[in-house]
Amino acid sequence: MLTASDVAIHNNRGSCWIIIEGHVYDVTDFLEEHPGGPDIILRYAGKDATEEYLAVHPPRTIENELPREKHLGAIAPSVVAASLPKTADLPGPREPHFGIPLSLCLNLFDFERAAEASASRRAWTFYSSAADDLYSHHLNLRDWARVTFRPRVLRNVRRVDMRRTILGHQCNLPIFIAPAAFARLGHPDGELCLIRGASKYNIPYAVSTASSVSAEDLSQYMSNDAVGGCLYFQLYVKIKESETRTLIRRARSLKFKALIVTVDTPVVGKREQDDRYKAEVAIAARETVVSGPPLISTSVGDEAPVHRGPFSSTLNWEDLKWIREEWGSAGPICLKGIGTAEDAKIACDMGIDCIYLSNHGGRQLDSSPSSLRTLLEIHKFCPEVLDRCEVILDGGVRRGADVVKALCLGARAVGIGRPFMYSLSSHGTEGVAKVIQILGDELQSCMRLLGVTSLAELRPHMVNTRELDMMIMATLPEFEFGKAGKTRL
Numbered sequence: 001m002l003t004a005s006d007v008a009i010h011n012n013r014g015s016c017w018i019i020i021e022g023h024v025y026d027v028t029d030f031l032e033e034h035p036g037g038p039d040i041i042l043r044y045a046g047k048d049a050t051e052e053y054l055a056v057h058p059p060r061t062i063e064n065e066l067p068r069e070k071h072l073g074a075i076a077p078s079v080v081a082a083s084l085p086k087t088a089d090l091p092g093p094r095e096p097h098f099g100i101p102l103s104l105c106l107n108l109f110d111f112e113r114a115a116e117a118s119a120s121r122r123a124w125t126f127y128s129s130a131a132d133d134l135y136s137h138h139l140n141l142r143d144w145a146r147v148t149f150r151p152r153v154l155r156n157v158r159r160v161d162m163r164r165t166i167l168g169h170q171c172n173l174p175i176f177i178a179p180a181a182f183a184r185l186g187h188p189d190g191e192l193c194l195i196r197g198a199s200k201y202n203i204p205y206a207v208s209t210a211s212s213v214s215a216e217d218l219s220q221y222m223s224n225d226a227v228g229g230c231l232y233f234q235l236y237v238k239i240k241e242s243e244t245r246t247l248i249r250r251a252r253s254l255k256f257k258a259l260i261v262t263v264d265t266p267v268v269g270k271r272e273q274d275d276r277y278k279a280e281v282a283i284a285a286r287e288t289v290v291s292g293p294p295l296i297s298t299s300v301g302d303e304a305p306v307h308r309g310p311f312s313s314t315l316n317w318e319d320l321k322w323i324r325e326e327w328g329s330a331g332p333i334c335l336k337g338i339g340t341a342e343d344a345k346i347a348c349d350m351g352i353d354c355i356y357l358s359n360h361g362g363r364q365l366d367s368s369p370s371s372l373r374t375l376l377e378i379h380k381f382c383p384e385v386l387d388r389c390e391v392i393l394d395g396g397v398r399r400g401a402d403v404v405k406a407l408c409l410g411a412r413a414v415g416i417g418r419p420f421m422y423s424l425s426s427h428g429t430e431g432v433a434k435v436i437q438i439l440g441d442e443l444q445s446c447m448r449l450l451g452v453t454s455l456a457e458l459r460p461h462m463v464n465t466r467e468l469d470m471m472i473m474a475t476l477p478e479f480e481f482g483k484a485g486k487t488r489l
Helices: 005-009 028-035 050-056 060-067 077-082 108-118 120-129 134-143 191-201 215-224 241-253 272-284 320-327 341-349 372-379 400-408 418-450
Strands: 015-022 024-025 071-074 162-168 167-170 175-177 206-207 231-235 261-262 333-338 354-357 390-394 413-416
Touching: 015 028, 015 050, 108 120, 108 418, 120 272, 120 418, 134 372, 134 400, 175 191, 175 418, 191 206, 191 215, 191 418, 215 231, 231 241, 241 320, 261 320, 320 333, 333 341, 341 354, 341 372, 354 372, 372 390, 372 400, 400 413, 400 418, 413 418
Parallel strands: 175 206, 175 413, 206 231, 231 261, 261 333, 333 354, 354 390, 390 413
Antiparallel strands: 015 024, 024 071, 162 167
């Protein structure tokens, strides 16, 4: 059995061992492949990383992903207990469920305040962070207020039907839980909080590749305990094609109903709030702040590392062919991260089933457009896309009225991301359920006040988009010369 001294000397990039749940692993060769970067692993080099690992990984992840020869054996429990001072979080006034009572959370903004008061510093930082100057993050929120309604009166609105078919699934509301990673940072039950809410109210839940509860466990819940809802799988395309194919086969075998391929992450956006938090934790622990690889590499050609590039930086339209072949007939395929009319039309012409307008919650390219602006750009330059493909979106949605505005403009459904992470952080499953209740209440009130009783009645003329229309491109070369579009897959 390994001893503490055996492990402790392997504490650097050249030889990095870590302890997880009483077992020792050699992760030296995995450092640069780790989606979260090498720094977080190196902080636990030669130490016990169990607490850090369990907060963001499903059980058995390292056992399944790391080659067997890198499993080095067990270590005595007494050694584990003494092997690592706790440095996982910064001190602060953050106790679980210490904040706004659930009864006082009357809208989605209240859950954000509740999470800020109750979530760990680490969870709050991860969920709330965005790229660079946060321009796109704030734009997502502001743009919804730039669209106004044109309500009609003296209509019989006693009965309202909010049902909508989304990617083949009949849902009670035109909303879905957008993919977001690491829910166990906010609550011990993690993504189980989300699937319970989705099941109870019969809405879809798009599970992140980086879910902290395994896809198997979520699928099992859906099979054994769910009364409604369905699961989609959000795919980050890995650097190695073989790993991506494995993920797709796994989602298909687990009966996920749709595949959502994220296409806006050739690199990860510069999220300074996250980087600052990591540096502060290292300073508080009197550790050397590891800055990662140099920004300018001395390597050339294909061997040069891609800074902030844990996923494929070569993903292109041609790759969609093998992705579709691997997924087969398991359900619709959706591209997440579309931000221009040109790419929307190309995707539609290639036979993609669904286009997901998103700027990744403002976490990728700062100054990228809100999904609402992209939707208006599609209306202007290629409105036929709205008839030929399902169009869904997310980004800055905080009111049922925001959902109605998107539906008026042709969106099939609207995803909600951060509010669900905030609500599970502050109030667990009950918080998730209340977010759905609030949105349902606001949706039906908005529809009645607008003068409609069915989602099918919503039309573009029911909203005034003039303020945003002036911000849409006047011309686009690809549409002037008919260049947009590709052969169907």
